[in-house]
Amino acid sequence: MNHHKLVEHYLIPTVLFCLNIAFVHAIYRLATRPMLVDFEIIVCLFAVLLLCVALYTKTRWLLIGSSVFYLFLLLLVIN
Amino acid sequence: MDNTRTKSVKTNKGEGKLIWKIHHWSGFYTGIVIAVLCITGSVAVFIPEIDYIIQRMHYSAASSPAKKWHFDQSVVSLTHQYPDYQSLRIEFPEKPGYAGIVHLTVKANTAEDRFAFFVDMGKDKILGRRNHQNSIANYLRQIHVRLYEGNWGRYFVGFGGVAFVIVTITGLMIYGNFMKRQQYPQIRNGKGLRLVMADWHKLLGISSLAFNLMIALTGAWLGLQGWFKVKNPSQYQAAAVMSGEADAQTTVNWEEVLGTTARYFPDLVPLSAVSSTDGSGTVTISGNIKGLIYERAINRLTLSKFGLQPVFKYDIREKPFWHKFFFVQEALHFGDYGGLGLKITYALLGLVSAFLSISGFVVYFYRTAKKSNRKSAPLKITFIYSVIILLVLVIAALVSTLIGYSTAALMMAVVIDGGLVGIVLYGLIRFLRRKFCLPKPVIG
Structure with missing residues (x-):
């Protein structure tokens, strides 16, 4: 599979999928804990930033890493 | 080896074509419903805010500042005014300044009237009333959840959700094929409106x-619950201990009820209270637990009217996975768990989903313009269709608020069922014409 196909057809949709959830997650946390800056909010905002940077630079490992990072955070939060 | 590869490429192309066909036809036949649901949903997320503005502007309904809510006198005077009321529900203000609402279902000559009385919760004073069924808030909810068409409308919306799931998943599956060498987020400007719209x-x-997948899945689930007869896992029915009339006339001290609720269920943020009229002699306080994503007012505490002893408690945190799964759907669908910021996000994403339906139609009209020998421009056709749909929605809103819910429901039944029959007949006639009337091509 060539680089273009992997990045454009698979990794970018995955990052966008994660970004949808991460963005809503961040807004929800900011709304429900407005006075409390906690670990989850900081990590969630960092994940949103990382996903955006990955989307902008389109670096293969950053795209994979940011998606895995956020999905791992989501699993932790759900559990 | 080469033969196997060529076969595999051909199979992939065949599969791609099939998935594209599914995306195309499901989008074509259900695109209008999806667009209507997305547009009405984008507005429906703001129902409490819109209703609050209407209450303030039209009914001058607001609560005076107070440390505690006072509404006992208002409830007593309303139950005296309507002694044969069928049900009584009190809606507590969600934010300071909001008025409380006492919902009374009253027997009318032929049917029931559902009145909503606004109460100043600071001064315990009735400020005015409206018929809840004919309100804008009810219109916005009913048009989104059932297109004003009773149970059938609800299932119809559910099937719209299923179609939305199909177009979303098939859209993802054909995304790569349609992007080819194109890069995200490139738009091919200057190459015609068809390509711009497609991009x-x-x-x-x-x-x-x-977002689309989540809205579609939860929408399908919520719409088709009735169809599959999925029971609400939180249902509870207290045993009758007296007659319905005696129960309705048994009053409680609401301040004490709220105090007892705070003692037995401290995390509950009360949103509403129901006083029984079925002979069970109970009051039920429903509300949310802050920070949790579940359906509104799903947590409940039922107290006996005599002595205010708890008889039933429903705390979602203590319930099994199935209950949590059941009640997370509506919250995720309506997006009321993250404040105004999340509602704005939901509304914008909902409008994006509506745009997907509209742009899909524009692309379709461009693609089939030559074959169909259409005279009007694709954009013009789409615009006319969109205006007609918006007009129907506005007329339904006007009929519902100015004339009444049942007239609006009748009108929408004619529009929706008539439209459905029309589409089926159109498809059938087209099929029969192609099969029997058109001349067969001469071979050789």
Whole structure:
């Protein structure tokens, strides 16, 4: 599979999928804990930033890493 | 080896074509319903805010500042005014300044009237009343959840959700094939409106994929619950201990009820209270637990009217996975768990989903313009269709608020069922014409 196909057809949709959830997650946390800056909010905002940077630079490992990072955070939060 | 590869490429192309056909036809036949649901949903997320503005502007309904809510006298005077009321529900203000609402279902000559009385919860004073069924808030909810068409409308919306799931998943599956060498988020400007629309369709579709999938899945689930007879797992029916009339006339001290609720269920943020009229002699306080994503007012505490002893408690945190799964759907669908910021996000993403339907139609009209020998421009046709649909929605709103819910429901039944029959007949006639009337091509 060539680089273009992997990045454009698979990794970018995955990052966008994660970004949808991460963005809503961040807004929800900011709304429900407005006075409390906690670990989850900081990590969630960092994940949103990382996903955006990955989307902008389109670096293969950053795209994979940011998606895995956020999905791992989501699993932790759900559990 | 080469033969196997060629076969595999051909199979992939065949599968791609099939998936594209599914995306195309499901989008074509259900696109209008999806667009209507997305547009009405984008407005429906703001129902409490819109209703609050209407209450303030039209009914001058607001609560005076107070440390505690006072509404006992108002409830007593209303139950004296309507002694044969069928049900009584009190809606507590969600924010300071909001008025409380006492919902009374009263027997009318032929049917029931559902009145909503606004109460100043600071001064315990009735401020005015409206018929809840004919309110804008009810219109916005009913048009989104059932297109004003009773149970059938609810299932119809559910099937719309299923179609939305299909177009979203098939859209993802054909995304790669349609992007080819194109890069995200490139728009091919200057190459005609068809390509521009197609690019926006792909760009926005893939960018809002998770949101669309979530809305579609939860929408299908909520719409088809009745169809599959899925029972609400929180249902509880207290045993009758007296007659319905005696129960309705048994009053409670609401301040004490709220105090007892705070003692037995401290995390509950009360949203509403129901006083029984079925002979069970109970009051039920429903509300949310802050920070949790579940359906509104799903947590409940039922107290006996005599002595205010708890008889039933429903705390979602203590319930099994099935209950949590059941009640997370509506919250995720309506997005009321993250404040105004999240509602705005939901509304914008909902409009994006509506745009996907519209842009899909524009692309379709461009693609089939030559074959169909259409005289009007694709954009013009789409615009006319969109205006007609908006007009129907506005007329339904006006009929519902100015004339009444039942007239609006009748009108929508004619529009929706008539439209459905029309589409089926159109498809059938087209099929029969092609099969029997058109001349067969001469071979050789």
